[in-house]
Amino acid sequence: MAENNLEINRRKIRMGMVGGGEGAFIGAVHRKAALMDGQIELVCGAFDEVPEKGREFGVEQLYLEAARSYGTYQEMAEKEAALPDGEKPMDFVSIVTPNHMHFPIAKTFLEAGFHVVCEKPMTISLEEALQLREIVNNTGKVFALTHTYTGYPMVKHAREMVTGGELGTVNKVIVEYPQDWLLTRLELEGQRQAAWRTDPKQSGMAGSIGDIGTHCANLVNYITGLEIEAVCADVNTYLPGRLVDDDANVLIRYKGGARGILHVSQISTGEENHLNIRIYGDKAAVHWNQENPNYLDVYPFGEPVQIYRRGQGYIHDLAKLATRLPGGHPEAFIEAFGNIYLAAATAIREAESGVKAQAALDYPDVDDGVIGMAFIETVLESGKSDRKWTPFKKF
Numbered sequence: 001m002a003e004n005n006l007e008i009n010r011r012k013i014r015m016g017m018v019g020g021g022e023g024a025f026i027g028a029v030h031r032k033a034a035l036m037d038g039q040i041e042l043v044c045g046a047f048d049e050v051p052e053k054g055r056e057f058g059v060e061q062l063y064l065e066a067a068r069s070y071g072t073y074q075e076m077a078e079k080e081a082a083l084p085d086g087e088k089p090m091d092f093v094s095i096v097t098p099n100h101m102h103f104p105i106a107k108t109f110l111e112a113g114f115h116v117v118c119e120k121p122m123t124i125s126l127e128e129a130l131q132l133r134e135i136v137n138n139t140g141k142v143f144a145l146t147h148t149y150t151g152y153p154m155v156k157h158a159r160e161m162v163t164g165g166e167l168g169t170v171n172k173v174i175v176e177y178p179q180d181w182l183l184t185r186l187e188l189e190g191q192r193q194a195a196w197r198t199d200p201k202q203s204g205m206a207g208s209i210g211d212i213g214t215h216c217a218n219l220v221n222y223i224t225g226l227e228i229e230a231v232c233a234d235v236n237t238y239l240p241g242r243l244v245d246d247d248a249n250v251l252i253r254y255k256g257g258a259r260g261i262l263h264v265s266q267i268s269t270g271e272e273n274h275l276n277i278r279i280y281g282d283k284a285a286v287h288w289n290q291e292n293p294n295y296l297d298v299y300p301f302g303e304p305v306q307i308y309r310r311g312q313g314y315i316h317d318l319a320k321l322a323t324r325l326p327g328g329h330p331e332a333f334i335e336a337f338g339n340i341y342l343a344a345a346t347a348i349r350e351a352e353s354g355v356k357a358q359a360a361l362d363y364p365d366v367d368d369g370v371i372g373m374a375f376i377e378t379v380l381e382s383g384k385s386d387r388k389w390t391p392f393k394k395f
């Protein structure tokens, strides 16, 4: 790929995908999200851990050319890197495999000269995350991490409220992400998403802490900028025989004095994806709930509660830029992913063409991934320790 390649600003950005084959969950969401704004096209992939299944899926279900529906990610990186410009090689890879494959795949594609969009948690250890950060910094490639919830307009509005001082000093944050889908040993029934998420070799040492806890920690950091100083964690595995945590309650001390409570659970009966965050400043508080994401409740101290609505004129510009439909026509999960893809595509155009982007490059990156892995390792360490406070891992 040529540097200062102005041609990239006259065409779609070309995506390849690793993972997301037949029956996979998030790969199909990524494909819809990436393509929704007409900025990105899917040109190739290695979609399945079983090479033949992946090749067939790409050709028969995604209508890709047979030559570009690859059996393995290694073959894909090698062949795409060797394609001449005229044959339209991909610009970036989207990694939507289980966690243990994120690092080797990201490394392979970065070193072959491609930009990367990667699922969370970024790697399966802090050590891998630090290596990946070095590779990203050395290659100068764009690396976007899909912490989906940062893509919601009302989350961006909350961030702008904090940045603009509308909440005053943030004293306390409560974030929770309860689910109930692992209340039985679904992993023993052949349910694929449960099977790898409860296998430490594929998921990493954490279960719920990695799968949904990293989203919570990232969301707090994205909205408030608060950095964790120390944690006191009670990490639990309710289901006998399960090899990773399925529930955790964490007290958090943030640098600067704010305090937090973070709770995640995959055994909380009746809960679906009840990610909920409350941020208490000394002037006002905000509450946001991802199951009702087009609204942000604002509680100015001593005044009546206000409900801010996506799509209205009074919403901050960062949130307006992340909005596609008028108020009252709900937007949610797929659009939030779409916003991360849009920002990543803009960053790729900027990186390749050398022309400064007009729009905000607002997406989670490799540094957020490092923080996420430090969060997992600190919480797991605290869960095993009798000490009250465990300092946040240094990186």
Ligand code: NAD
Binding pocket: 018, 019, 020, 021, 022, 023, 024, 025, 026, 027, 046, 047, 048, 049, 050, 054, 072, 073, 096, 097, 098, 099, 101, 119, 120, 121, 146, 147, 148, 192, 193, 196, 211
């Ligand atoms: P899944 O099991 O449904 O799908 C994984 C896919 O990866 C499958 O098609 C599998 O065949 C493929 N795969 C595995 N190894 C491969 C390899 N070496 N080469 C090519 N393909 C390979 O998993 P999922 O639930 O879609 O999760 C995938 C990733 O997305 C995980 O890291 C998970 O944490 C993350 N995720 C993120 C969100 C979010 O909100 N950001 C939501 C769900 C999942």
